[in-house]
Every structure is written in structure tokens, then in C-alpha cells.
Amino acid sequence: MPKDRIKKKSRQHGAAASQGIQFKTDLGQHILKNPLVVNGLIEKAGLRSTDTLLEIGPGTGNMTVKLLEKVKKVIACEVDPRLVAELKKRVQGMPYASKLQVIIGDVLKADLPYFDVCVANLPYQISSPFIFKLLLHRPFFRCAVLMFQREFAQRLVAQPGDKLYCRLSINTQLLARVDHLMKVGKNNFRPPPKVESSVVRIEPKNPSPPINFQEWDGLVRIAFVRKNKTLSACFGSKSVLELIEKNYRIHCSFNEVMLEENFDMKTKIQEILNENDFSKKRARSMDIDDFLKLLQVFNSNGVHFA
Incomplete structure (x- = not known):
């Protein structure tokens, strides 16, 4: 193995070790590490300084610290207390620390708070139930920028006649406008997941269609x-x-x-x-x-x- 690759690999292991965290892939813990992708997600959200932002799965806070600079408040929902401790430690002493509110628990079981925008690198196993929890949430939010397994994202935007067109496609498109924004390769995460990812933007239809x-x-x-x-x-x-x-x-x-x-x-x-x-x-x-x-x-x- 070339020396530069050995050094790069050792730096990555060193970063993980310094945080002292063993990520739980069974909980979908794949931390987005590429700052260019993080910045892209934030840019696509079209944030305003007056926004309250909901972040699902903040992990160790790579995105959270940048979000805190741009909005009025960040509400971060995280199921793993170890990552919550890491996140709080990371923002402690920062000028924007007071803007952060952390909710510890399963987002599917919690009542969602009021928010203007949602940004999330979701555990892929909760993708479908979270989409509908989000779209049926009231009051209406402005938009959500969400990371999904690529095939799931393709199902969200599939049209009649497409191979991946399904109940998920038509239900989501009934309630919202959905756009595919960008592809994200597995090497942008630590540890890398087994699948490729994509980012979608969802804007709920307001008012929603007048049906049950x-x-x-x-x-x-x-x-x-x-x-x-x-x-x-x-x-x-x-x-x-x-x-x-x-x-x-x-x-x-x-x-x-x-x-x-x-x-x-x-x-x-x-x-x-x-x-x-x-x-x-x-x-x-x-x-x-x-x-x-x-x-x-x-x-x-x-x-x-x-």
C-alpha cells in the first residue's frame, strides 16, 4: 500500500479514536464527513436568519455547527445519548451555543416541534415512516432537505410508467413537490454505508388536497x-x-x-x-x-x- 494511503487511513482512524465513539451502523449511524456535501445540503435549504430549523440525526455535529451560524434556532433530535454528549461538548463555548436545543429520543415516537425547515441525514431504516410523519405535520413547514438511500430517493420522484413508481411515489407527490438535488457517494460517510445516497428537497403543498x-x-x-x-x-x-x-x-x-x-x-x-x-x-x-x-x-x- 502506498505511504500516502497509509497516512490518510491512519488519520481517519485517529479522528474516530479521538472522538472515542464506536458508531452503531445498526442504528444507521453513518456520519457525513465531507464539508463540501454538508455545505451543499445547507445551501439547498435556502435558510433565513429568522428560521427555526429541525435537524434529525445530528451525529457529532458536523452540520449542526454550520447551521447554528445561519438560523435563529436549531432543534436537534438524536436517539443516541453518546452522540448527544459529543454534540453538546462540541458547541460548548461557541458564540451560537445558546441557539441549540437537543431532543433525545426516537423521532418517530416524539411529537415534532414547530419548525420552518428540516435538514436531515436520516437513518435509512426510518425513511418511509418519517416522510409521512413530516408531511402530515402541522403547522406547515417551508421545506425539508433530506438524505436518503438512492433507490428510496428515486422512488420519491418516480413518475407513472417508471419502474420504481409505487405507492410511496404517488402518496408523497400528492402532499408535496419533490425534487432530486444531488447524488452522494458512500465514501463521503464514516463509516461508509453499503449503499449510495441522494439528497431530495420536499416542499409541502399548502393547502393540502381536500381529501381524507x-x-x-x-x-x-x-x-x-x-x-x-x-x-x-x-x-x-x-x-x-x-x-x-x-x-x-x-x-x-x-x-x-x-x-x-x-x-x-x-x-x-x-x-x-x-x-x-x-x-x-x-x-x-x-x-x-x-x-x-x-x-x-x-x-x-x-x-x-x-
Whole structure:
């Protein structure tokens, strides 16, 4: 091995040793070490001096110390008490130290505080639940700049017809504008993860679409379980029909609608799909407007998904 590579490797080990921290990769602890990438993330967030910023997974504070210079307040949420101690030690005595508030705990279990902007190098295993916790958070925030596993980021921005287009894609795009900002190689982290990463910017739609999101998600979930099959096939399975019929009978009971003696849920669903030209459509190629129309058609016929 060349001498310069040996020196470089020993410096990296020395830096980790000086911090005295063994990173827990099972918790997704991959610390972003490249200052150029850190600066890029901060720049893309479009921060203002009056902002309250939420940072998820601050680690040892490589990004936090730079954020503190630019905003009114940083609320850092970290699950590992060892990293919290390291972060507090790092900012102690800095002129901006009073701007930092630390929340110790699992961000998925905590109530999110008020914030204007969110910046996060997320543990990849919490990516999906965190996205929806964020998008359903009120009051509205201005934007979020988030680091994800690259394939997850590609799913967020996938369009109808794309191979990675899925329930995550359409649910996220219903509630927000999503843009892919940049790719980040695994060597920008310590320790390097096994996958490549990407950064996305999310801006929630304000106001959000005037629909019941639980009901929307119930419909989309059924359609995307087998996104390559026709809607006629998706809504013809026994388990789906049992769920829809249960909801339909509750709807009829509340609205004092009498069911015919020979009522058949499967026949009703297929009639709705056929009459509105949805029978042969497939989720993989349907956009938000298609699903909004389908939900309206079902609801107007008393069929609900939540």
C-alpha cells in the first residue's frame, strides 16, 4: 500500500479514536464527513436568519455547527445519548451555543416541534415512516432537505410508467413537490454505508388536497399491491372485497340504505370500474388525477376505504 494511503487511513482512524465513539451502523449511524456535501445540503435549504430549523440525526455535529451560524434556532433530535454528549461538548463555548436545543429520543415516537425547515441525514431504516410523519405535520413547514438511500430517493420522484413508481411515489407527490438535488457517494460517510445516497428537497403543498388521506391511502394501497395487474383484478381479490363490503355495510347503515337480498359486492365494484373506464387500467401508469377521480367515483357510490 502506498505511504500516502497509509497516512490518510491512519488519520481517519485517529479522528474516530479521538472522538472515542464506536458508531452503531445498526442504528444507521453513518456520519457525513465531507464539508463540501454538508455545505451543499445547507445551501439547498435556502435558510433565513429568522428560521427555526429541525435537524434529525445530528451525529457529532458536523452540520449542526454550520447551521447554528445561519438560523435563529436549531432543534436537534438524536436517539443516541453518546452522540448527544459529543454534540453538546462540541458547541460548548461557541458564540451560537445558546441557539441549540437537543431532543433525545426516537423521532418517530416524539411529537415534532414547530419548525420552518428540516435538514436531515436520516437513518435509512426510518425513511418511509418519517416522510409521512413530516408531511402530515402541522403547522406547515417551508421545506425539508433530506438524505436518503438512492433507490428510496428515486422512488420519491418516480413518475407513472417508471419502474420504481409505487405507492410511496404517488402518496408523497400528492402532499408535496419533490425534487432530486444531488447524488452522494458512500465514501463521503464514516463509516461508509453499503449503499449510495441522494439528497431530495420536499416542499409541502399548502393547502393540502381536500381529501381524507387515510381513505386515499387505503385505495392506493389496494391498487399498488400488484401494480402491474388491472384494477379489475386488484379489486376482485377475496380479502379486498371483504374489507370494502364491511365498510360499505357501515356506510349503508349510517345512511339508512337497504341492501338488496342478493347483493354482491364484487358485482358492484366491477360495475363501477367498467362504467367509468377504470377496469383495464393499471396502477403503474395512473397519475394523481386518475386516482383522485377513481376515489371520487367510489365514494359517490358509497364505497369507502377507511
